[in-house]
Amino acid sequence: MRPAGVMRRHVAIVGNGAAAISALETFRTHDRDSRVTVASAEPCTAYSRVLLPYYLRRKVPYHHLFIRDAAFYRDFDADLLLESAVERVDVGARRLEFADGRNLPFDRLLLAPGSSPVRPPIPGLEGPEVQHLWRLDEAGRLDHLFRQGARALVIGAGFVSLQAVWAARQRGLVVTVIELAERILPTVLDDAGARILQECIVASGVDLHTNTRTEGLMRDERGTLRVSVEGLPSFAADVVIVGTGVRPNDHLLAECVEPAQRGITVDDTMQTAIDGVYAAGDVARGPVVGGGPRTVHALWPTAVEQGKIAGANLAGARATYAGSLSMNVTSMFGVTVASLGRFAAEEGDTVVLRDDLPGLRYLKIVVREGVPVGAVALGGAAAATALGFLRPFVRQRVPVADIEAVVTGEHVAGRIARGRAIGRVVPGGSGS
Amino acid sequence: MRIVAVDPDSCVACRNCEYTCAFQQTGDFDRARAHIRVAYYPAERACVPFTCMHCAEAWCMEVCPAGAIARNEETGAVEIDAARCAGCKMCLLACPFGNIGFDEADGVSGKCDLCGGDPRCVGSCISGALEYVEVEDAFAFRREALDTRLRHVLRLDKGRP
Numbered sequence: 001m002r003p004a005g006v007m008r009r010h011v012a013i014v015g016n017g018a019a020a021i022s023a024l025e026t027f028r029t030h031d032r033d034s035r036v037t038v039a040s041a042e043p044c045t046a047y048s049r050v051l052l053p054y055y056l057r058r059k060v061p062y063h064h065l066f067i068r069d070a071a072f073y074r075d076f077d078a079d080l081l082l083e084s085a086v087e088r089v090d091v092g093a094r095r096l097e098f099a100d101g102r103n104l105p106f107d108r109l110l111l112a113p114g115s116s117p118v119r120p121p122i123p124g125l126e127g128p129e130v131q132h133l134w135r136l137d138e139a140g141r142l143d144h145l146f147r148q149g150a151r152a153l154v155i156g157a158g159f160v161s162l163q164a165v166w167a168a169r170q171r172g173l174v175v176t177v178i179e180l181a182e183r184i185l186p187t188v189l190d191d192a193g194a195r196i197l198q199e200c201i202v203a204s205g206v207d208l209h210t211n212t213r214t215e216g217l218m219r220d221e222r223g224t225l226r227v228s229v230e231g232l233p234s235f236a237a238d239v240v241i242v243g244t245g246v247r248p249n250d251h252l253l254a255e256c257v258e259p260a261q262r263g264i265t266v267d268d269t270m271q272t273a274i275d276g277v278y279a280a281g282d283v284a285r286g287p288v289v290g291g292g293p294r295t296v297h298a299l300w301p302t303a304v305e306q307g308k309i310a311g312a313n314l315a316g317a318r319a320t321y322a323g324s325l326s327m328n329v330t331s332m333f334g335v336t337v338a339s340l341g342r343f344a345a346e347e348g349d350t351v352v353l354r355d356d357l358p359g360l361r362y363l364k365i366v367v368r369e370g371v372p373v374g375a376v377a378l379g380g381a382a383a384a385t386a387l388g389f390l391r392p393f394v395r396q397r398v399p400v401a402d403i404e405a406v407v408t409g410e411h412v413a414g415r416i417a418r419g420r421a422i423g424r425v426v427p428g429g430s431g432s
Numbered sequence: 433m434r435i436v437a438v439d440p441d442s443c444v445a446c447r448n449c450e451y452t453c454a455f456q457q458t459g460d461f462d463r464a465r466a467h468i469r470v471a472y473y474p475a476e477r478a479c480v481p482f483t484c485m486h487c488a489e490a491w492c493m494e495v496c497p498a499g500a501i502a503r504n505e506e507t508g509a510v511e512i513d514a515a516r517c518a519g520c521k522m523c524l525l526a527c528p529f530g531n532i533g534f535d536e537a538d539g540v541s542g543k544c545d546l547c548g549g550d551p552r553c554v555g556s557c558i559s560g561a562l563e564y565v566e567v568e569d570a571f572a573f574r575r576e577a578l579d580t581r582l583r584h585v586l587r588l589d590k591g592r593p
């Protein structure tokens with residue numbers, strides 16, 4: 001029992017995505033006593049942004065986008081504030097200031113407000129047909145715009161954009177993709193992997209132009225959007241998806257953003273420079289596996305891991321983060337695309353390239369001083385499994401003698417090497 | 433909770449467990465879709481079954497962006513809800529053991545679910561290589577112990593019989 005008159009500690013969590021949920025769940029395994037408030041800018045319980053392209057593809061029904069329901073917040077004894085966008089954190093007074101003028105004092109704080117899409121300075125890029133694929137309401141609007149035979153313009157060829165393109169093709173839209181950079185997916189694939197995927201995209205009937213500038217959009221006399229693209233005749237668009245990157249919502253704690261950097265800087269406990277104030281997920285610039293400069297890894301698994309660390313430390317545990325490891329996987333245009341860590345070779349690296357392993361069209365592993373540091377794989381589901389086998393070596397920095405054995409499921413030397421890299425694993429659940 | 437423990441010394445690679453699992457999971461006998469796999473090493477004249485160990489800290493479950501992986505509170509099994517699975521393959525990338533499969537026809541991941549507490553693979557094992565035992569008792573069979581035994585069975589430890 002708490003002594004009478006002692007206030008319950010109040011923990012505020014800003015955001016309601018992967019990092020926030022993971023933090024709340026972990027926090028409650030340590031602390032059943034403190035008051036917790038989760039402040040979400042959006043009007044609903046937690047949903048998964050990762051699933052939005054799958055929803056557009058009709059692979060995931062709308063109600064399955066929600067990964068937590070109202071009962072979850074009750075079970076974890078958290079007040080969920082909806083449509084409560086935080087405008088400012090008053091660090092001195094230790095309170096949140098909401099856009100609508102309300103404020104909320106806190107003792108400890110986790111900032112997990114995610115990131116927001118960037119809209120490029122293209123003239124005429126506005127109107128109801130112009131959407132990002134980032135929030136739930138945007139996905140809902142795109143779902144209405146995705147009519148069979150509709151003409152879609154997709155600006156940008158990143159991970160989310162291309163999944164939207166794949167969804168649009170599956171729904172029978174006519175799709176043009178315009179990418180300013182020289183190639184698709186610069187942060188997810190290497191050049192050769194990107195070329196393979198690009199062939200698959202074009203083969204699916206997509207009109208894809210890299211190294212091309214979208215000059216502007218305007219409405220014709222009937223109100224239809226017409227698109228001007230460098231070097232192409234102008235064309236009409238019924239739907240425009242803007243996918244030109246995201247930016248962390250780091251303005252909430254600008255004093256913890258380093259000059260010329262993005263993201264709120266955190267240490268390996270996920271604490272910012274301010275005592276009792278933590279950050280996790282897309283907004284955090286945190287440690288990475290293998291050392292090196294802190295980085296924003298705006299990825300679901302990183303958000304989950306960082307949320308866990310932050311949640312434990314909000315409760316006074318002393319958890320430290322070994323660092324995030326970039327990992328991406330999806331299937332689109334009939335191919336599984338996966339990557340891990342640093343897959344761009346630098347001087348002095350050894351590169352293993354294979355196109356003859358079962359289920360793999362392309363495998364590239366970058367090795368530095370005997371230790372694999374990153375990889376790209378394209379093919380069937382085996383692409384994801386192979387990088388799953390490799391991940392412990394990259395994460396624990398374990399040298400590999402026979403890389404082929406490690407990424408090939410049942411190879412005995414690989415199995416034993418993998419067992420060593422993975423280390424101690426406790427089987428079975430303790431919950432029941 | 434109980435898990436399926438594996439004794440590589442006893443396995444004779446009859447593959448009954450694979451057939452039984454495939455039938456239980458899919459209604460067909462396509463071994464490629466089984467959630468237990470017997471690795472056969474002809475040069476070493478050894479065979480070892482492998483299946484999910486329902487890790488206490490199951491990373492597949494933690495990173496699933498669809499909330500499709502959960503622990504069955506009765507059996508303790510880490511289970512994939514096929515209705516919720518988006519087919520993103522993040523769990524395949526998360527599992528360091530390669531113990532999650534992918535059903536290309538349905539576009540969803542699949543793994544051992546302990547058959548709801550009555551794992552059919554164990555019932556069909558003819559050699560006693562598979563046992564459904566309490567985790568604490570199973571630990572002698574598992575992971576590091578298994579690797580040591582694997583090295584032994586495969587005669588990789590020099591100077592041993």
